[in-house]
Amino acid sequence: MIRVLHRWPGLLALVLVTVLALSGAALSIFPAAERLSAPQAEAGLRVAELATRIQVAYPGVEQIRRAPSGRITAYWFDQGTPGAAVIDPATGQGVASADPNQTVRWLTNLHRSLFLGDGGRIAMALGAAAMLVLSVSGVALVARRVGGWRHWFAPLRGPLAGRLHVEIARIAVLGLMLSSTTALWMTASTFDLLPDGGAVPTFPNEVSGEMGATISDLATLATTPVADLRELSFPYPDDPTDVFTLKTDHGTGYLDQGNGALLVWADLTGWDRVSETIYMLHTGQGAAMLGLVLGLMALGLPAMGATGVLIWLTGRRGRPRIRGNQSAARAETILLVGSEGGSTWGFAATLHAALTDAGQSVHTAPMSTFAPDRYARADRIIVLASTYGDGASPASANGFLDRLAALDHAPKAPLAVLGFGDRNFPAYCAFAKAVSAAAEAKGWSELIPFDTVDRQSPQDFVRWGRALGQAMGLDLELVHQPAVPATETLTLISRRDYGAEVQVPTAILRFALPRATLWKRLSGAGFARFNAGDLIGILPEGSPVPRLYSLASARRDGFVEIVVRKHPGGLGSSQLTALEPGERVAAFLRRNPGFQPGRGSAPLILIGAGTGIGPLAGFVRGNARRRPIHLFFGMRHPDSDFFYGEEMRAWQQEGRLSRLVTAVSRGGRPRYVQDAVRDDAAEVARLVRNGARVLVCGGRDMAAGVSDALVEILAPVGLTPAVLKAEGRYVEDVY
Amino acid sequence: MKSLLATLALTTALTLPGYAMARPVTLTTQLNNYRGDGAYLALYVSDSSGAYVGSLWMAGGKSKYYEHLTDWYRATGGDPAQVNGITGASVGAGRSLEITLDLADALFDAGYTLHIDAAVEDMRDSPNEVAVPLTTDGAGTPVSGRRYIASFTYDM
Numbered sequence: 001m002i003r004v005l006h007r008w009p010g011l012l013a014l015v016l017v018t019v020l021a022l023s024g025a026a027l028s029i030f031p032a033a034e035r036l037s038a039p040q041a042e043a044g045l046r047v048a049e050l051a052t053r054i055q056v057a058y059p060g061v062e063q064i065r066r067a068p069s070g071r072i073t074a075y076w077f078d079q080g081t082p083g084a085a086v087i088d089p090a091t092g093q094g095v096a097s098a099d100p101n102q103t104v105r106w107l108t109n110l111h112r113s114l115f116l117g118d119g120g121r122i123a124m125a126l127g128a129a130a131m132l133v134l135s136v137s138g139v140a141l142v143a144r145r146v147g148g149w150r151h152w153f154a155p156l157r158g159p160l161a162g163r164l165h166v167e168i169a170r171i172a173v174l175g176l177m178l179s180s181t182t183a184l185w186m187t188a189s190t191f192d193l194l195p196d197g198g199a200v201p202t203f204p205n206e207v208s209g210e211m212g213a214t215i216s217d218l219a220t221l222a223t224t225p226v227a228d229l230r231e232l233s234f235p236y237p238d239d240p241t242d243v244f245t246l247k248t249d250h251g252t253g254y255l256d257q258g259n260g261a262l263l264v265w266a267d268l269t270g271w272d273r274v275s276e277t278i279y280m281l282h283t284g285q286g287a288a289m290l291g292l293v294l295g296l297m298a299l300g301l302p303a304m305g306a307t308g309v310l311i312w313l314t315g316r317r318g319r320p321r322i323r324g325n326q327s328a329a330r331a332e333t334i335l336l337v338g339s340e341g342g343s344t345w346g347f348a349a350t351l352h353a354a355l356t357d358a359g360q361s362v363h364t365a366p367m368s369t370f371a372p373d374r375y376a377r378a379d380r381i382i383v384l385a386s387t388y389g390d391g392a393s394p395a396s397a398n399g400f401l402d403r404l405a406a407l408d409h410a411p412k413a414p415l416a417v418l419g420f421g422d423r424n425f426p427a428y429c430a431f432a433k434a435v436s437a438a439a440e441a442k443g444w445s446e447l448i449p450f451d452t453v454d455r456q457s458p459q460d461f462v463r464w465g466r467a468l469g470q471a472m473g474l475d476l477e478l479v480h481q482p483a484v485p486a487t488e489t490l491t492l493i494s495r496r497d498y499g500a501e502v503q504v505p506t507a508i509l510r511f512a513l514p515r516a517t518l519w520k521r522l523s524g525a526g527f528a529r530f531n532a533g534d535l536i537g538i539l540p541e542g543s544p545v546p547r548l549y550s551l552a553s554a555r556r557d558g559f560v561e562i563v564v565r566k567h568p569g570g571l572g573s574s575q576l577t578a579l580e581p582g583e584r585v586a587a588f589l590r591r592n593p594g595f596q597p598g599r600g601s602a603p604l605i606l607i608g609a610g611t612g613i614g615p616l617a618g619f620v621r622g623n624a625r626r627r628p629i630h631l632f633f634g635m636r637h638p639d640s641d642f643f644y645g646e647e648m649r650a651w652q653q654e655g656r657l658s659r660l661v662t663a664v665s666r667g668g669r670p671r672y673v674q675d676a677v678r679d680d681a682a683e684v685a686r687l688v689r690n691g692a693r694v695l696v697c698g699g700r701d702m703a704a705g706v707s708d709a710l711v712e713i714l715a716p717v718g719l720t721p722a723v724l725k726a727e728g729r730y731v732e733d734v735y
Numbered sequence: 736m737k738s739l740l741a742t743l744a745l746t747t748a749l750t751l752p753g754y755a756m757a758r759p760v761t762l763t764t765q766l767n768n769y770r771g772d773g774a775y776l777a778l779y780v781s782d783s784s785g786a787y788v789g790s791l792w793m794a795g796g797k798s799k800y801y802e803h804l805t806d807w808y809r810a811t812g813g814d815p816a817q818v819n820g821i822t823g824a825s826v827g828a829g830r831s832l833e834i835t836l837d838l839a840d841a842l843f844d845a846g847y848t849l850h851i852d853a854a855v856e857d858m859r860d861s862p863n864e865v866a867v868p869l870t871t872d873g874a875g876t877p878v879s880g881r882r883y884i885a886s887f888t889y890d891m
Contacts, residue, residue, distance in 0.1 A: 082859070082881060190797060190799070192798060192799055245805075
């Protein structure tokens with residue numbers, strides 16, 4: 001619900017809000033510039049003294065105004081000709097033109113009304129209202145994403161667009177809320193919807209009828225500091241019924257031009273004070289620094305608009321359309337999805353369609369929207385959950401466990417949990433298991449027992465579907481063909497073969513970059529933007545299930561490179577390693593933002609064996625900034641499967657690679673890569689203590705061995721791989 | 736053509752001898768190019784003693800800004816009822832405002848004066864920008880304003 005409140009105002013008002021933000025940011029500069037350029041009155045100067053100085057210089061002076069910036073302007077008539085100037089209060093002489101700045105006027109009219117009068121003002125007010133709705137809903141979304149208010153500034157994970165969006169938002173949102181609220185107040189005030197304004201006192205009925213008091217005779221002016229002055233108007237020449245009119249920060253009054261007495265005084269009303277404060281907060285007039293800060297924050301808005309649209313487009317692409325989705329309040333079956341990359345959504349769509357065909361009303365939504373009090377008519381709740389990393393909640397399930405734990409009692413509708421994962425990983429379906437365990441602990445009744453789907457297996461899904469159908473009294477056939485992302489065609493340009501002598505036939509395959517359309521280049525979709533460590537999915541002929549490989553190159557290298565070992569009987573690897581230059585494969589890109597060296601200049605410790613060297617070599621090749629990199633590389637025999645052996649030497653000479661440590665597992669003194677790490681314990685511990693990041697890529701056994709070795713190595717310095725993982729300084733890409 | 740006669744009588748409770756006689760009068764206000772936003776203009780009449788008699792036209796729709804039409808505001812206390820039904824849009828720089836009203840014959844050659852107060856956002860307030868006696872002889876003779884009004888004419 002909050003997401004909807006965020007998405008649609010954002011997309012609909014994008015242009016309006018962008019115009020508001022850019023013009024507002026531009027306008028924010030002027031109060032500061034005026035504050036700096038305007039000659040300021042000396043401290044303690046009184047209005048009487050200032051007015052006398054000006055009257056000496058301009059005997060026909062009619063009015064003196066002081067802007068919140070301290071700028072003083074005088075208006076006069078000289079032999080029937082109107083004149084005006086910015087005044088230096090020290091001399092009373094004009095120093096600059098008082099004409100309004102035409103740029104400010106243009107920007108102001110654009111900002112408040114698009115040059116369209118009252119209709120434009122209302123449109124811009126709607127824009128401000130959209131900005132407020134976006135801010136409030138955005139705050140709720142950020143709080144949910146980072147896991148609560150206390151973690152407002154917690155580090156973020158996930159794709160770049162989403163991270164940027166939140167990074168900007170959590171700083172700028174305060175300013176945007178202030179600017180949009182004050183904008184709405186000011187619009188209401190302009191349209192007379194607020195009881196402010198009109199604090200002008202009634203003109204006195206009786207005046208002395210005399211003339212000729214000099215300014216120094218006016219006691220009120222002699223006690224009013226210039227810092228409080230807003231406006232002083234002189235009486236018309238030769239009109240004995242007229243008076244001096246004085247406006248200050250406190251109110252308005254009339255002074256007799258004969259005896260100098262204060263005839264009437266009216267203080268500002270509370271409403272006026274509030275409106276003036278709001279005007280100051282919005283325009284920065286009288287608060288120039290705040291204005292600049294607000295302007296800077298407003299500049300974040302176009303960036304948030306662009307990243308917001310990208311997030312929306314990515315989400316649409318990665319998620320299949322759910323047809324006929326019912327509202328949460330009306331549905332009999334609630335289907336909650338916890339998905340990181342989007343594949344679980346495909347299963348959810350199949351289940352949704354099958355249940356809908358069977359006459360059920362189904363509400364399908366991300367697990368993060370879990371709100372049992374809204375499920376008024378639910379007979380059952382089904383959770384389909386994948387796992388992020390080592391058992392963490394996937395992106396679309398953030399906050400689910402916390403909300404479940406916070407419930408007083410479990411929902412009445414019974415629960416079915418289906419986990420999605422890969423049995424090759426130790427944390428197989430760990431998040432789904434955690435959900436199931438938490439539900440049991442709450443006493444939530446079970447619809448059917450917990451089950452899992454291994455590597456998107458259609459068979460597993462069918463089996464579970466039958467069990468679900470039985471429990472519901474339906475005949476449920478769940479035929480799910482995993483949705484294949486749109487692929488592009490890659491042409492092999494070269495291959496290098498290794499490892500045949502040591503029974504690991506392996507090829508480094510280099511493909512030409514596919515041509516990117518302009519849209520792809522702008523949006524960074526597909527192969528228009530990728531880094532070493534991202535994944536490439538290859539669809540082998542004869543199977544709809546893609547095979548994933550880690551990329552050993554980045555877009556700026558100008559080619560797509562992977563390291564593939566031929567597995568006996570492996571469909572994908574056999575086809576790939578049989579490719580000859582000029583031949584093609586269908587492939588798609590899957591981002592892997594978790595496995596990146598990250599920014600900064602802290603040293604990197606890269607540990608890999610076999611084909612796991614691929615992304616690590618890619619990181620070294622891309623190390624143009626000469627960040628210290630220590631590479632531990634395990635192989636079978638240096639004469640056979642030393643992948644990138646020639647390049648390594650060149651990279652060391654160029655300073656891209658600080659140190660290379662190899663471990664050879666065949667021959668006289670067999671060693672694995674974790675042994676090499678252990679032999680280097682002191683140096684590794686020193687590097688980690690100084691902030692180094694550890695990236696491990698390779699088989700599961702190797703990764704486990706490396707982790708064990710690091711436990712031993714880091715114990716003396718009081719660290720563990722788990723602590724490093726929590727800090728994001730220890731990441732693995734394991735297959 | 737706007738019928739102002741009734742309005743004038745109603746808003747001011749003014750009794751003008753013989754005011755059944757009325758004629759259409761066209762008021763033309765040409766603004767000069769003062770390089771600012773649209774001007775608020777108040778057109779009103781005072782009698783021979785200088786007392787406010789009634790308003791003829793208000794160019795500018797937001798009553799919160801009327802206080803900048805200083806003299807008109809002082810005379811009326813800023814009462815928006817004074818310009819109820821005779822209010823139009825503000826007038827842009829370099830543009831002209833032309834209104835035609837039925838004015839009582841008795842307003843002419845009897846010491847009445849037509850005043851225009853003008854105000855522009857972020858620029859000086861200009862009360863009494865124009866003050867012209869209403870006479871049959873003066874009809875058709877342009878007078879210039881002090882700051883914003885290039886010329887003002889009333890034609891009968």
